Amino acid sequence: MADQQKIHPVVDVEAPPLPPPPPPATAPLIPPGSSTSEKGIPLQHPPPPLQRTLPVIHSTPPKRSCCCKCLCWTISLLVLILIILGATAGILYLVFKPKLPNYSVDSLRISDLRLNLDMTLYAKFDVKITANNPNKKIGIYYEKGSRLSVWYTETKLCEGSLPKFYQDHQNKTVLNVSLTGQAQSGSTLMKALQEQQQTGRVPLDLKVDAPIAIKLGSLKLRKVKILGDCLLVVDSLSANNLISIKASNCRFRLKL
Template sequence: MADHQRIHPVQDPEVVEPVPPHKPTAPLVERGSSRSENGDPERQYPPPLRRGIPYEPLKPPRRRSCWKKCLCWTLALVIVQLIILGILAAIVYFVFQPKIPKYSVDAMRITQFNLGNDNSLSATFNVNITARNPNKKIGIYYEGGSRLSVWYTGTKLCEGSLPKFYQGHRNTTLLSLTLAGQTQDAAGLLQSLRAEQQTGSIPLNLRARVPVRLKLGKLKLMKWKFLVRCRLVVDSLAADNVIRIRDSSCKFRFRL
């Protein structure tokens, strides 16, 4: 009987047999050290610290409150109005070329100036005032409610008012006014006046507050107030006597 041939399998070179895992012959833990119950002792150490950018929560954008918005709008409207008024004022100035009215006190006469039994001083002045309008294209309406007064060292001696009238372009108007008044407890005031009368130089102040309306061409503007102050120096304050005005100067300004 023929010998049976043994067949040995030939391993393909391209097929790699898996390598059995290598079993450690020595323990991974060194002698004298204890094994942690939680696993590998190398994993017990915390990871190294890394420096990072600190976290800051984002702040919500600030919203403008209602009053700030109202304030901004109000300021904007005021600025616009000022610009418009400036443009109108420039137009009026270049078209109408306004000039300040001029006033002067020309004469003064006292018809009453005596001390009563109750130490009250009664005074009546007749004053002549010249009002000049030098404007070519602007007229002046003098309205009612004006007040004129004569003062001596802070004490009002008499008062009156202007009549209502219209003053045209480049017009000069002469006004004759009567101012009357009464001052209480004026014994000391009269002594001071007599002392200054001997020097021949008595200071007086004439104040006027006159409501007016300006007329630009055919347009009548809103009401304004003319404020006039005149400083006078007279020689005496005797009744029924012509008073000589030694010095006179008037200042003018206006307001709404």
């Protein structure tokens, strides 16, 4: 085999020499933006905190509706009316010093107490009541529609009404009221009354429901009601005899 020819580069003697290659780039010892101490030691500063920008929400004040204003005015007006009424009531109380009338049962007489053919119990009571008005500046009108009734346990024996009249200041009025009525299950009721009469103590309940009107000076006020409850204990239920009232406990209240 023939020898392979080798090609060698030819050096040009007259060509100028090539410049030396640049030195490799090195990182600076002190990063930009940092400071050094007196000894030249770089001081590290913490990176600044991230700042988040929150969206700005523009709120507008709520608008009052006409209904809200109307409600506020109504409540304010009601409060004002209540204050005026309270002040007026306080002034009237101090001027007139009202007192509740009181009543007492003076006597009770049974005109009739018998069994009917239909086995109902017929009763007729005559009651004498004293009504006392202790007020110095207040008169009382007793109106129509009053009810006065006598009960034994839970059974109404008879019923009547008070007369219509006017009672003046510091006045006592004696009222004679007749009460009549019929009760069912007469035989059973009569037997229970006779057994109770043998003990000498018969409990009766006298109930009062009287509409009245108050007079303050020359002013007549609206109607109110006097409700009363008198627990009586009598010795007997003999007809046409004056019955002795052994105990009486009356309570009255005013209903507006």
